[in-house]
Amino acid sequence: MRIYTALAVCLALIACQEVTVAKKPVESCGAEDMSHLMGLQRAQLESIAFSQPHRILGPNDPMTKDYRLDRVNFYLDDSGTVVRIDCG
Secondary structure, eight states: OOOHHHHHHHHHHHHHHHOOOOOOOOOSSOOGGGGGGTTOOOHHHHTOOOOOOOOEEEETTTOOOOOOOOOOOEOOOOBBBBEEEOOO
């Protein structure tokens, strides 16, 4: 009987603890500031000297699954035009 009482007390204490939810990481690569690059062609993008890590990804280009907050990703459509910019 004591074990059930101890278990009930433990469960009650666990239920009273605060739960912290992890916040979504803030984009630190500056992708929002690069929105003026939307619509550029691949060759134009490759001629820009970026100060942070970046990658240019076409629709069929392979990409790694590592996530880096400081890296800018430029996504191109079939014609080689920048259609999306984000961090990762």
